Amino acid sequence: MRRGDPGFQAGEETPLPPFGVSRGILTQITASVFDMVKVVKRAYKYRFYPTPEQAADLSRTFGCVRKVWNLALQARTTAWDQRQERVTYVRSSAMLTQWKRSDDFAFLAEVCDSVVGIDAGITSLATLSTGEKIINPRHESRDRARLSLAQRRLARTQKGSANRDKARLKVARVHARIADRRKDFLHKLSTRIVRDNQAVVIEDLSVRNMVRNHHLARAISDAAWRQMRAMLEYKCEWYGRDLVVIGRWYPSSTTCSACGHHAGPLPLNIREWACVTCGTRHDRDINAAQNIRAAGLAVLACGAGVRPQRESSRAGGRR
Numbered sequence: 001m002r003r004g005d006p007g008f009q010a011g012e013e014t015p016l017p018p019f020g021v022s023r024g025i026l027t028q029i030t031a032s033v034f035d036m037v038k039v040v041k042r043a044y045k046y047r048f049y050p051t052p053e054q055a056a057d058l059s060r061t062f063g064c065v066r067k068v069w070n071l072a073l074q075a076r077t078t079a080w081d082q083r084q085e086r087v088t089y090v091r092s093s094a095m096l097t098q099w100k101r102s103d104d105f106a107f108l109a110e111v112c113d114s115v116v117g118i119d120a121g122i123t124s125l126a127t128l129s130t131g132e133k134i135i136n137p138r139h140e141s142r143d144r145a146r147l148s149l150a151q152r153r154l155a156r157t158q159k160g161s162a163n164r165d166k167a168r169l170k171v172a173r174v175h176a177r178i179a180d181r182r183k184d185f186l187h188k189l190s191t192r193i194v195r196d197n198q199a200v201v202i203e204d205l206s207v208r209n210m211v212r213n214h215h216l217a218r219a220i221s222d223a224a225w226r227q228m229r230a231m232l233e234y235k236c237e238w239y240g241r242d243l244v245v246i247g248r249w250y251p252s253s254t255t256c257s258a259c260g261h262h263a264g265p266l267p268l269n270i271r272e273w274a275c276v277t278c279g280t281r282h283d284r285d286i287n288a289a290q291n292i293r294a295a296g297l298a299v300l301a302c303g304a305g306v307r308p309q310r311e312s313s314r315a316g317g318r319r
């Protein structure tokens with residue numbers, strides 16, 4: 001971004017990608033707005049003040065970018081000076097893969113290649129392939145209790161009375177509060193997941209199964225998961241991440257993530273199981289998240305979908 005470009009205010013001098021991210025970063029976003037006949041280009045300029053946590057992430061990312069650039073430059077210079085060879089993009093890319101594998105630069109893989117699989121659950125809202133379990137926020141059960149109290153009070157009031165209006169308002173307020181807190185929680189979670197990973201892999205949950213199950217816990221977690229998925233979709237788009245959606249017929253819960261053995265149907269109350277083939281003990285949800293991640297990696301690597309497995313979908317799906 002140059003100073004004095006038409007349409008820009010000449011602001012402070014724009015820093016090059018900063019080495020420590022203590023100063024604000026200028027970002028330019030150009031959007032095309034179709035206005036009946038002509039295309040209007042709009043530019044917005046943002047100054048972003050990262051929190052200490054974000055600053056650390058950014059420094060790490062810029063550190064990696066700088067490291068890779070320097071390594072590649074060094075490789076190119078040496079190749080030309082000593083052997084008059086040119087290093088193509090393809091070769092540089094192959095070198096990067098090598099570097100990521102070596103212990104010295106293992107941290108590169110952490111930033112460049114992190115892919116996370118997410119399993120949507122009931123007892124915990126989600127489980128990540130890293131082993132992290134996202135439990136439903138603790139305030140939720142208290143909020144639910146408050147809601148049912150307010151609803152009981154409303155039911156006892158007389159139609160058309162002033163007390164009924166008051167009680168109705170109270171119920172609406174509790175509802176709004178629950179929705180707000182949940183949304184806030186999901187925003188923080190989805191932002192963190194998208195920010196920390198280059199690709200996010202989720203499962204396309206069966207709509208049919210959702211309707212069939214009338215349990216309240218299930219209904220709530222389904223609603224939250226739908227919201228979460230929508231957030232992941234647009235945030236991945238914003239931040240240039242890949243979102244891979246795996247078909248619902250994929251038996252992520254019942255396949256051993258260590259050896260690929262298919263264990264057959266596992267009742268929902270079984271939270272841990274051991275693979276009969278390789279002996280690995282699995283936490284049901286973490287194993288599922290790891291399989292989802294593996295399926296996503298396959299999609300990312302070859303661009304191909306994972307084929308449906310007829311048997312397993314007939315056996316009643318994943319759950």
Ligand SMILES: [Zn+2]
Binds near residue numbers: 276
């Ligand atoms: Zn196994």
